Amino acid sequence: MGQGHVETTEYDVVVIGAGPVGENVADRVRAAGLSCAVVESELIGGECSYWACMPSKALLRPVIARSDARKVPGLAGAVQGPLDAAAVLAHRDSFTSHWKDDGQAAWLDGIGVRVHRGHGRLDGPRRVTVKSPEGERHVLAARHAVAVCTGTRAALPDLPGLAGARAWTSREATSAQSVPGRLIVVGGGVVATEMATAWQALGSRVTLLVRGPGLLPKMEPFCGELVAEALREAGADVRTDTSVTSVARDGDTVTVTLDDGSTVEADELLIATGRAPRTDDIGLESVGLTPGRYLDVDESCQVVGSDWLYAVGDANGRALLTHQGKYQARIAGAAIVARAQGVPILETDRWGAHAATADHDAVTQVVFTDPEVASVGPTLAEAERAGRRVRAVDYDMGSVAGASLYADGYKGRACMLVDLDREVVIGVTFAGPGAGELLQAAAIAVAGEVPVDRLWHAVPAYPTISEIWLRLLETYRG
Incomplete structure (x- = not known):
């Protein structure tokens, strides 16, 4: 290849992001006969496979099974001891394939999807430029559609001292290789409550700091009340209506200062206060869109004002859940195929093949707490x-x-x-x-x-x- 020459390859569909959502878009369009490429800068399988759904539930399953068994006569006496933390962590590691994506890469290859490793950015309409880990550039041109499936990342608050505190996000909380003696969890949502449940049961002394009046504020009030009661019974220190004002780390100890002037010390600190879209460095400005925001889409997940760009899964902010993103991928995939084939879109049919109606009328969610x-x-x-x-x-x-x-x-x-x-x-x-x-x-x-x-x-x-x-x-x- 000559100096300065950039190779261009054309596909029917280009997908940016090979997590569960991107994989499902690719699967749907390939099943209909369209050619497809996916671009991934990390592990194929995405956040859910390696740092969220799968590892967190692998950590929680023994916790829940032991809790249930302790309430069954004839069995309770046999399960009073501590969990085998090493075995639980090894079980978790197996569910992440030890953070290797060979199996998922092979699956994409098996359905005829070309994987481009590297960072993908939009470069004008229907064009994606990929920079490989080796620094090489490649241009992918899409005949019909580009689907942004880049998900979200942990949103960290602007908190004095946080930058130097080596705080955990959800990624570290689900992939840690040892049990911290003391763990502070900041937040009251799903990640905070699930990880507090898991690490308390594995042997950490957990302090849960919640800014609002209760846990799981987006659900019915009794949900957070029952989970808080169970966490306290398990030994966790659950504090509501409290805010963190600063953080400091000195060696192996992290100190959190609260709004009443008191402090809490721990070995590790998990910040679980929300998510932000990973749309800040994907070239949205090249097509007239604002980087760093959730993308506004119609019911078929096509970006409003475009006839070729789609945002599927967390990138559109409709329902930040893996299964809802995969549902959107099936809807968007069907819409992409229909438009490519000149078939009328049924977006006005609320429960039709091209409308993600469940995103606002029937969103399902399970919080795997106890x-x-x-x-x-x-x-x-x-x-x-x-x-x-x-x-x-x-x-x-x-x-x-x-x-x-x-x-x-x-x-x-x-x-x-x-x-x-x-x-x-x-x-x-x-x-x-x-x-x-x-x-x-x-x-x-x-x-x-x-x-x-x-x-x-x-x-x-x-x-x-x-x-x-x-x-x-x-x-x-x-």
């Missing part, structure tokens, strides 16, 4: 802010026969939201052991807009925790 929390659709507060006429029905999950068999002293709560104008369920929240496995039935009810009277005929098996559905419906009908 107890688990699971939800689909809006909370009561969100529904009321939106001006919807709804009724909330609450029920104690522990009073269901299946729950009492699941665990002695089962603590849990369920809430069902009914749209009174249409008589359909629009939201459901469960908090309790095993709650995550209840969620898909709720998601089907919400996405399917199943009338309450028809749900009456969906008979839950006895004795299972799913009988909570019958109790919620009986309470609603009165």
Whole structure:
């Protein structure tokens, strides 16, 4: 190749980012016969595979299993000892493939997707320039679409002393190779509560510092209350309505100063206060867009004002969850293929093939704390802010026969939201052991807009925790 010459390769679709979302976009367009390339600057498989979903749940699974077993007569006495932390960390390492992406790279190759390793940046309409780790440049030209699937990164607050404190973000919290003796967690959301749960159970003395009045503020209030109670029972120090004013590290000790002037010391500090889009260095300015922001998209995930650029997954800020991003990838992939083939787009069909309606009407989420929390659709507060006429029905999950068999002293709560104008369920929240496995039935009810009277005929098996559905419906009908 001559000096200064930059090779250009043309594909039907170019995807920037090879996490679960980018992989699914590539899979969908390849299945329809379009050629596709993906660009990845880190590991193929992305944040979820190596620093989020998979390692965090591998850390939490033994924690939850032990907690459940301790509530079962005849088994409780056998599981009173500590977790084998080394075995748990090794189990976690296996789920990340020891931070190697050979298997996922081979899968992309197997479906005919070309992988370009390096940093990808938009370079004008339908063009992506890739700078390889060796410093070589390559231009990828897209006939039909470029999909930005770059996800998010941890958002760090502007806090005095933080830069030199060697603080953990979610990446370090899920990949640490040893258990810190003391861990301070700043934040009250999903990452904060899950990692506090995991590391407390693995042997850390955890202090959880929450700026607001409770945990999990985006969910029904009882969720955060149950999780906070369980964390305190496990030995964690949970402090709400408190703010961090500065951080300092001296050798192996990090000191956090609070707004009341008191201090907390630990060996490690995890900052879990939010996420920010990874759109700051991908060339958005070359196509007239502002870097560093979530990209505004239509229901098919096409960037507003463009006929070729898509933003899929966390990059558009619609629903910062891996499974919702993969759902968007299926929708966007179908839309890209339809437009490439000249097929009419069905974006106006709310539940059609080209509209990501679930992103605002049926978002599902599970928080893998102890107890688990699971939800689909809006909370009561969100529904009321939106001006919807709804009724909330609450029920104690522990009073269901299946729950009492699941665990002695089962603590849990369920809430069902009914749209009174249409008589359909629009939201459901469960908090309790095993709650995550209840969620898909709720998601089907919400996405399917199943009338309450028809749900009456969906008979839950006895004795299972799913009988909570019958109790919620009986309470609603009165």
